[in-house]
Amino acid sequence: MSQADLASMLTKTILDNVKYYEEFKIEIGVSNHHVHVSRADLDVLYGKDYALTKKSDLGQPGQFAANETVTIKGPKGEFKNVRILGPIRSESQVEISKTDARRLGVKAPITLSGHLEGTPGITLIGPRGTVELPRGVIIAKRHIHMTPPQAAERGLKDGQIVNVETFGERRGVLGDVVIRVSDTSALEMHVDVDEANACSLSNKDYVMISPVQ
Secondary structure (H helix, E strand, O other): OOHHHHHHHHHHHHHHHHHHHHHHOEEEEEEOOEEEEEHHHHHHHHOOOOOOOEEEEOOOOOOEEEEEEEEEEOOOOEEEEEEEEEEEEOOOEEEOOHHHHHHHOOOOOEEOOOOOOOOOOEEEEOOOOEEEEOOOEEEEOOEEEEOHHHHHHHOOOOOOEEEEEOOOOOOOEEEEEEEEEOOOOOOEEEEEHHHHHHHOOOOOOEEEEOOOO
């Protein structure tokens, strides 16, 4: 092979890798501790028929950070001004990090959003009242939202577990990442603050799914 052919091949390989990265990179969304509330619980915390007011849109369509906040109180500590995320859900849920769990004194499992069986409860304190949640505190399992066409492009399916490569000063690989496929999703990976700090990740950074074996 001539030097010209070798240079051409290397150039093509580099360009192909750049194209692959641009087409398949996934944006990061870092989740701080937050609360999802039911209609009944919001009535207690803020008053009957109270409507959440939007502070800002989130990465997933139709979801938003509300102006409203609550205090979450556990056996050992509490966090004030914890943001409520909308819209209203069928059951209240509190998402925290492992570090938060230690400070609050709760044994929150690492699980997917909405999987609340066997989870611990916590106290929510609002301006109009207090709610004693019997369950609902979780550490959200890291996951990637995508649409069916985006999953098909990558050869993935809902519920599949993948590894993800991060970049930057603390480059590494995150395992046990769950693929969540929905028609209403936007392509985005969610990690909590502990995970983001460990890998030096910020909102709008990008990651890549490792090749499926």
